[in-house]
Amino acid sequence: MSDPRVTGELRYSQDIELEGMLHARILRSPHPHARISRVDASAVPEDVVVLVPHDVRDLGYYGCQIKDQTVLAQEKVRYAGDPVAAVAATTPERAEEALDLIEVDYEELPAVFDAAEAAADGPLVHEEIKLSENDAAYFGLRPQQGTNVCHRFRIRHGDIESGFGEADVVVEETYFTAGAQHAPMEPHAALARWEGDGLEVWTGSQTPFNTRMDLAGIFGIPEEKVRIVCPPMGGSFGAKTFVRLEAIAACLARKAERPTKIVLDRDEEWLTLNRHPATLKVKLGAKRDGTLVAKRVECWANTGAYADCGPGVAQKMGFASPGPYRIPNVWVDSHAVYTNLPPNGAYRGYGQMQCTWASERTIDLLAEKLEMDPLELRLKNILKDGDRYCTGEIMHDVHFAELLQRAADAVRWNENRHGKGLCVMLKGMQTPSRASIAVEASDNGNYTVLCATAEMGQGARKAIRLMAAELLGVEVEKVGFPDPDTDAVPYDTRTTSSRSTHMMGRALEKAVEDLRKNGRRGYGEVVDEGGLDPDTGQGVASSHWHQGAAAAEVEVDKETGRFSVKRLHAPVYAGRVINRPGAELQNEGSMIMGVGTALFESVNFSEGQVSNANLSDYCVPAAGDMPEVLTHELVEGERAEVHGLGETALPPVPPAIGNALHSLGINITGLPITAESVLDAIDRRDEERTRSTLPSQEEPATEGVAGKNGARRTYAVAFGISLGALVVGLLLRSRRIAAAKRLVPRRLAR
Amino acid sequence: MIGMSAVEWLEPRSLEEALDLRARYGEDATVVAGGTFLGILMNQGFLRPVRLLALRGVLDLDSINQENEGLVLGAMATHRVVERSGMVREGWPALAHAFSVVASPRVRNQATVGGVLADADYASDPPAMLAALDARVVVAGSGGRREIPVADFILDHYTTSLEEDELVVEVRVPGRARRAVYRKFRSRSSEDRPCVSVAAAEVGGGLRVVVGAVAGRPQYFPEACALAESGRTEPDLADEIARRYAEAIEPISDARGSARYRRRVVAVEVRRALEDLYRE
Structure with a gap:
């Protein structure tokens, strides 16, 4: 059977075309924070439709959790890349040329880029923080008015002071994780058309119903007047969630009275959505025998210029940061913080990688201090069936100990621990949430599944069709699954957090049962209740927990800090497997993204501008970067629930690698783990070893000419001088320096 | 993709024709060899040339020959061809290796010997190896041909001693490099x-x-x-x-x-x- 993705038959979002449609381009701010003093588009020729801030000032604000976005920047821009104007023309080239004809004057404002700094002080990115009515704002939001904190989530479990009072050993560390770009093969693409007062949008999106809600709010029309169709995406990984280009496309289409399409250029992806850079401070206390007694965590998730789903990310980062352990006293403060960086949002795992990195690195710090085997320390405190998590919920179908043991076995942990590291993780799934699905029978024995689950390469359609075929007792070819269309399919929360196979699978069982009763059409719905009190963190964090572990083995070049991963293994709890090849690919894909995060992925900035917005300067994992041995396993349970697997194997990878380095005395706190940061950590280790032995001890042979000066400095990501040098070089080379100077600043932000 | 509609495309068939166009337009025509570097610059908007002078159609610029004891690499020979050439692998294996570790095969199938030198990007692989082998860049212009050691050809970031009317035509590597x-x-x-x-x-x-x-x-x-x-x-x-x-x-x-x-x-x-x- 030829796969339409291989034959080229599959129509992705960017392939959708309508007769007479225009192509749009976006003019973006070159400044990270500035007042807009003038926008003049009078030079744009009449055949090009132009949208300026004035055109959209009466439209509603939007934002899936905080209502903080306007279709175009109004009085000020909040990041280098913020859309200021947009044009639509008969060709993308014509539109591109027209952008040069729009003049914008800015008065620069002081900007802030670091989340912890922005939370403490710093210029306000938004003067006021208003809550959204969108379904995605499903939890109690706690914006801190007058600050840059747009949500604060807390866990208060037990008594933290007396907990640390009981501790014999306490470790404390601060961690940093860099931002990352999803880099899907297909960029964002959206096409909008108006029919009277009704809006239709074809968009590669994981969130058709959330997007419909926000668009209806922007234009002040009932939701039923907005139709969202989601063709398959050429990858997303969280990037294509909530309103991205849809509002600009819709405004241009309305003004032009013609369908309008936007497809982003590759570099614009970095200006549209990235993963949250985060700072996490962890303090962990234990008894001499390794029993955990107290944990205190502070998280700052850098959500950039607009909140997007940052509050949700910060909340998940917070509630998962205690890890899969029994800890009687837990104190967590997690913040989603505005800065003048491009917006950060959903990224495969949704805050999970960041908190797992901090949490699991700290376990190994503690093990070292206790002089205990890190596996033994973990197993001693691991959550078991029937245990209560710090949110108060009771854990069921728990497999953490088994997963951890399997990970350890894969690297022959019991033989020696040199160069080896472990990680275990618990990850929540979107809660509360609702999934509904309809199944229709036709006369020729075929069936159609009407379902909002979006296909982004994860194989959701295949899994749902397989489940439907099994329930209906027919061949899978008899089950059709058209593109999600909000006019045709019943409501679903969204295709995120690895929830679709699990939630839709259950809804499908009801729909098929209903179909048997009614003949033509069956409808099924599942609602998972829950949620947490934002001030105490008590309640139900997740109706269903994802469980994963990883083990890594590394080899380090002591002279350069360059290291290689010899072996990587990730066991995940899969419950009942629906589509085995698909499930395996999800695991492998997650692990590969985890390797990228661990080794080199980092969105770099120079004064707020992304300095590596291309796939040459920004590294994504290549075949040559893979561990010598990369394996994984699906741990299955008889009569178990279906478990989503889209993200589970990613977060455990970086900590397993970090802990493998730790076993060699190389203490890394920041991601990615650059060769330079490893060399610095080796210097620190050797210094300490020298200090702790005889003062006359010889200097280690690995010390190079640079000596030990500055070895203690905190490693900060050096940003791309390659880009800076390039610009300078081009300016030198060009005889039209004046023209180039005008050109470069604007293009830099694009 | 960007602004391509406005770009004039010059595609000479001979070196003479190419040099005429180069002399006529100088810096007003951006020279394109494999386009791997230029493509990124244009896609990101760092460079928006009004005119491109493409060397792909010029005959005989992509050959690899041995002359006396030395190796002569045509400016339009791709990285991939150099890396796979039996002659280069046999006599100058380190040079073949330096070309083979550039980026990915997709890039190496496009990127050229002349391009990597004329771009003078500090982070390219071949220039250091060519300089170590004491290779010389042969450039042609309206005043005829001249030879410049690679070490003197690249002056600084993205800056070479190439004149506005000149093109890189070949690179000469002396003797067999035993070691x-x-x-x-x-x-x-x-x-x-x-x-x-x-x-x-x-x-x-x-x-x-x-x-x-x-x-x-x-x-x-x-x-x-x-x-x-x-x-x-x-x-x-x-x-x-x-x-x-x-x-x-x-x-x-x-x-x-x-x-x-x-x-x-x-x-x-x-x-x-x-x-x-x-x-x-």
Whole structure:
């Protein structure tokens, strides 16, 4: 059977075309924070439709959790890349040329880029923080008015002071994780058309119903007047969630009275959505025998210029940061913080990688201090069936100990621990949430599944069709699954957090049962209740927990800090497997993204501008970067629930690698783990070893000419001088320096 | 993709025609060889040429020949062709290796010998190796042909001694390099450009060590290399030369490593390159 993705038959979002449609381009701010003093588009020729801030000032604000976005920047821009104007023309080239004809004057404002700094002080990115009515704002939001904190989530479990009072050993560390770009093969693409007062949008999106809600709010029309169709995406990984280009496309289409399409250029992806850079401070206390007694965590998730789903990310980062352990006293403060960086949002795992990195690195710090085997320390405190998590919920179908043991076995942990590291993780799934699905029978024995689950390469359609075929007792070819269309399919929360196979699978069982009763059409719905009190963190964090572990083995070049991963293994709890090849690919894909995060992925900035917005300067994992041995396993349970697997194997990878380095005395706190940061950590280790032995001890042979000066400095990501040098070089080379100077600043932000 | 509609495309069929166009337009026509570097610049909007002078159609610029003892690489020979050439692999294996570690096969199928020199990007692999082999760039212009050592051809970041009416036509590598090595140190992905690269070769009885990717141009210090002739024995010698290179180079900082880090790596990688060289 030829796969339409291989034959080229599959129509992705960017392939959708309508007769007479225009192509749009976006003019973006070159400044990270500035007042807009003038926008003049009078030079744009009449055949090009132009949208300026004035055109959209009466439209509603939007934002899936905080209502903080306007279709175009109004009085000020909040990041280098913020859309200021947009044009639509008969060709993308014509539109591109027209952008040069729009003049914008800015008065620069002081900007802030670091989340912890922005939370403490710093210029306000938004003067006021208003809550959204969108379904995605499903939890109690706690914006801190007058600050840059747009949500604060807390866990208060037990008594933290007396907990640390009981501790014999306490470790404390601060961690940093860099931002990352999803880099899907297909960029964002959206096409909008108006029919009277009704809006239709074809968009590669994981969130058709959330997007419909926000668009209806922007234009002040009932939701039923907005139709969202989601063709398959050429990858997303969280990037294509909530309103991205849809509002600009819709405004241009309305003004032009013609369908309008936007497809982003590759570099614009970095200006549209990235993963949250985060700072996490962890303090962990234990008894001499390794029993955990107290944990205190502070998280700052850098959500950039607009909140997007940052509050949700910060909340998940917070509630998962205690890890899969029994800890009687837990104190967590997690913040989603505005800065003048491009917006950060959903990224495969949704805050999970960041908190797992901090949490699991700290376990190994503690093990070292206790002089205990890190596996033994973990197993001693691991959550078991029937245990209560710090949110108060009771854990069921728990497999953490088994997963951890399997990970350890894969690297022959019991033989020696040199160069080896472990990680275990618990990850929540979107809660509360609702999934509904309809199944229709036709006369020729075929069936159609009407379902909002979006296909982004994860194989959701295949899994749902397989489940439907099994329930209906027919061949899978008899089950059709058209593109999600909000006019045709019943409501679903969204295709995120690895929830679709699990939630839709259950809804499908009801729909098929209903179909048997009614003949033509069956409808099924599942609602998972829950949620947490934002001030105490008590309640139900997740109706269903994802469980994963990883083990890594590394080899380090002591002279350069360059290291290689010899072996990587990730066991995940899969419950009942629906589509085995698909499930395996999800695991492998997650692990590969985890390797990228661990080794080199980092969105770099120079004064707020992304300095590596291309796939040459920004590294994504290549075949040559893979561990010598990369394996994984699906741990299955008889009569178990279906478990989503889209993200589970990613977060455990970086900590397993970090802990493998730790076993060699190389203490890394920041991601990615650059060769330079490893060399610095080796210097620190050797210094300490020298200090702790005889003062006359010889200097280690690995010390190079640079000596030990500055070895203690905190490693900060050096940003791309390659880009800076390039610009300078081009300016030198060009005889039209004046023209180039005008050109470069604007293009830099694009 | 961007603004292509407005770009004039010049596609000469002969070198004479190409040189005429080059003389006529100078910097007003951007020369395109493989386009791998230019493509990124144009897609990101750093460069928006009004006119492109494409060399793809020029006959006989992509040959690889042996003349006397030396190797002659045509300016339009792709990295992939050089890396796979039996002649190059046989006589100049380190050079074939230096071309083979550039980016990915997709890029190497496009990128050219002349392009990588004329771009003068500090983070490219081949220039350091060519400089270590004492290769010469042959350029042609309205005033005829001239030969420039690679080490003098690249002046600084993206800056060469190429005149506005000149084109790179070939690169001449002298003699067979019996002993030569190229070490590419990557600090990030396996497909990334080097953080530090070291090319070392024995040419005409003397040692030439060239360090790439650390400064605006390939770094060569003849005085340090001359130590190899003073009768000292390795490994002392390798250490000493490496130490001198690390001291002499003023490295840049970029996303691949800070200046401080690069200095450390230069000391290690130069020593390793010399160890490799003398092991052969």
